[in-house]
Amino acid sequence: MSESRKPARLRLQLFPRAETAVRKGHPWVFGDSIKSQNRDGEAGEMAVMYDRQDRFMALGFYDPDSPIRVRIVHCGKPATIDRGWWLERALLAKERRAEVSGENTDGFRCINGESDGFPGLVADRYANTLVVKLYTPAWLRHWEEMESVLRDVFEPEFLVLRMSRNLSESSELSEGFRGSRGTKTVVFQENGIRFESAVVHGQKTGFFLDQRENRARVESLARGREVLNVFSFSGGFSLYAARGGAKTVTDLDISTHALESAERNFKLNASDPQITKVSHECVQADAFKWMDETDRKFDLIVVDPPSLAKRAREKDGALAAYRHLNRRAIAMLRPGGILVAASCSAHVPAAEFLSMIRELAEHSGRNWREHWTSGHAPDHPAVFPEAEYLKAVCLEFD
Template sequence: MSASRPPARLRLQLFPRAETAVKKGHPWVFGDSIKSRNREGEAGEMAVMYDRNDRFLALGFYDPDSPIRVRIVHCGKPATIDRAWWRERAVSAKSRRDEVFNEATNGARCINGESDGFPGLVADCYADTLVVKVYTAGWLRNWDEVESVLREVFEPKFLVLRMSRNLLEASEFEEGFRGEEGDEVVVFLENGIRFESAVRHGQKTGFFLDQRDNRALVEKLVKGRDVLNVFSFSGGFSLYAARGGAKSVTDLDISAHALESAVQNFKLNADDPRITAVPHEIVQADAFKWMDETERKFDLIVVDPPSLAKRARDQEGAISAYRHLNARAISMLRPGGILVAASCSAHVPAADFHSMIRELAERSGRRWKELWTSGHAPDHQATFPEAEYLKAVCLELN
């Protein structure tokens, strides 16, 4: 009896609009963009796409259960996707971060998904530990090869694999350390400040590295000021504020675990007299309720909530929430106070967010000026619109 033939390569043809988008570099193909296919596809297999003239268009990871039906790996001329291909992309991603890593910073993003040519994969470095989180099954099909590339290029002592919830439920793979076991909580440096990252069980990959540059900007503004850090999580902005000479810092968060992590991060920096000299208060409460009810005033307030619009239909509610939080923050600022308003909601465009904050300042009746706006840090580069989630604006109000 002859061996069964492997199934034919999954072939897709896209509707003209999607074809044009792929040619222009967009890395996603949605389910309703596929005009035809030669068979049903399996999660994680490599699909080949052809244009309307039946010429090669692109290759990508196929996922029948996701609205993002294909994550583009390569577009243009036919190519062989092998270990050498991924190694070249990993080396390029590393070289783009040459100025991020230094003696004072050994925690940063090494690979930022599609924007670094690794669709559905992010990799964050915390000291000697690399945490890799995957969002599509294509990576798991060839994991040994991918892991060997990441180990060769980034040279971590320990490597942790983490998966999105949908993959975790469907895959036989297990999360955790690959090979040698390391510490589940890793201490790393960011601009000379020590932080802990829960690399196995913490949110995302264990820490929010994307606000590093904004934290450094805040450090320059806080001298002699009472600082409130709203949605403080593990106290990142507060530690920078303390080192920058704040009069006091207050962390506000609903999560007891997050506040415990903030306290621990302050302890990790107990050898820095600039930090230990600053009173650090923690407030466990719902930020909306506490801000509405408090009569306290501050000189600098950071409002950095979690994503309030995870889907497009959440946009209106998110904008309303941002408006409420930041209007209240403005009313809590003393004369000459500073508001740092941030958003990590991709469905709220930066231009709309900045305009809303400026409008709130204008409506307050106070004289104000804009000190800066910011977007993505270099290690979190965004090369297509849906990847552009982070934005912040800083205003001074008299």
């Protein structure tokens, strides 16, 4: 009987345009960008890409069932992708967060997917718990090694594995705590404010850490103002506004679960006299309908809806929704009022979103000035266009 042979290394050649994109640092290769390959590949297999002169170009995770056929791990000279490789990259990611983490902040993103060299994987820290979410089946065959690396570098007491829906339905790996079991809800700090994170079943990894800097900016604007937080979720902007000296804060969300979480977060900060003296109101309603029908006025309005364009074809509808919400918000501002408008829709480019908000301001008939714009937080780097999703702008109206 002949010995079974290990299959030949999966070898790909790309069309010229894709080859150029990879050399420039783009981390994705789409299926229709592959000119030829020597055999069929399996999910998570490391594919080797060569250029037109048959020279080594890049290595990446192969996924036969995804439009993103390869997620680049390394480009340049030949390299060995092993535990030491991943350990070095995880340590670099940790070093990049040195200025974010600290005594008053123990909730932040540790690894941001492709932008930190870990394609299709994010890791968020909440106090003593690390939550890792996988977005590609490529990691399933490498998970044991990666879990070991993450534990060594970030040293969490507890580790939670989560997966995108398409993975959790087909994977043999189970979601939830790996090894020691912690609590399903973890309390962490962000700039000294306490929040809860539903690390096992909450949205994303349990909390939206990417708006930390914008929440701090709202805190600096809130003194003496009546504040409306539209699509408030768990009250992040509201708590910062309260600590910043707001007169009142109103959370507006359609979700009972979200508003109850906001109430609990305010109770978590009961030891802060500045927060406890602020009147906090929760309004459960559809934001579009409520804003259209109310005659209430505010001094500071934050409009931060969930992603309104999950696909490219939904961009026009998202822009129309952003226009509707922010036009109404401007009309609800008292003289001297401030609008903070944000978008987390990757398919709505920052330039188009900001242009639309400025156009609304111009057409409002009021004098206005722009205080700032912002993009990604330091722990949420975006090193290629498709990774850029977060943008916000702050305008003041006479």
